[in-house]
Amino acid sequence: MMNLDYSVLLRALPYLGEGLLFSLQITLVAMAGGIVFGTLLALARLSRYKKLATVAAGYVNLMRSIPLILAIFWIFFLIPEIVAWLIGADHPVQIGTTRTAFIAFTLFEAAYFCEVIxxxxLAVPRGQEGAGQALGFTYAQNMRYVVLPQAFRAMIPVLLTQTIILFQDTSLLYVISATDFLGAASKVAQRDGRLVEFYTFAALVYFAICFTLSxxxxxxxxxxxxxxxxA
Structure with a gap:
């Protein structure tokens, strides 16, 4: 511990900043996409059409039953093989680490956002929906103008908490050599032989961001x- 040299962090700050920016981009895109897709899944699960509700429930239960790292592996390694087989290509279709990150996190988080939404x-009083129907609203209008605004207002804390977890989970992208914040810190630490300094710094940054958001x-x-x- 006496040989620690934290000055190496200063030289690596631009690279670490790029990694942190990438992690934040993934978090924001996956949050937005997850909320949109999750809302559609939630409406499908509550649908009167049993087949639609069953398909949506199957997707949600599948995603919530597997580790996120497995979903990342599926999209990065398995999906290119399946696409190549479907189109008759000789080689796997390369998705790349960036697109894998955005796709995997959006699809995975949508299942969790779905259950929150x-x-x-369901927490909105049934009388609110009945009042909308009395005004002549269709089902879509009722959801858009009456139910969802009230539901989202109450859900914001839970959605933000899930987003904090999402930001923490971006660290798993190091397994496919993506340059997220932890991946950037790990690469520089391995190159310079300064594991303690960089991993300590990464832990402090994660703590500062997540603690502040919480x-x-x-x-x-x-x-x-x-x-x-x-009220």
Missing amino acids: RAGI KVVKRYQARLNKNVAH
Whole structure:
């Protein structure tokens, strides 16, 4: 421990910054895509059409039953082989680490967002939906103007908490040699032989970001509970 040299971090900051930016991009894109796809899955699970609800439930249960790292491996290694077989190509179709990251995280997180959103929809009093029907709203209009706005308002803390977990999970991309924040720190640490310095720095950055965001979520939750109590 006496031989630690944290000055090596200064020289690597631009590269580490690129890795952190990539991790944040994945988090934001997967959050947005996951919420959109998750909302569609939630509506499908609540659909009166049994086949549609069964397919949606099967997808959600599958994704929630496997490790995220396995989903990353599927898309990075298996999907190119399947696509090549379908189109009759001689070699696997390369997806690349960047597209793998965006696709894997969006599809995986959609299953978790789906359950959060479905619970939020079910928590909206049935009378609200009935009031929308009395106004002549169609099912789609009822969901858009009456149910979903109320559901999302209550779900925001949980969605943000899941997003924090999503940011932490981006560290798994090192297994496919993607240059996320942890991947960038690992590559420089291996190159310079400074594992302790870089992994300590990476841990501190993850802690600072996640702790700050968790405080924001907790404050928003307290404000939301206060508004509900006064309503």
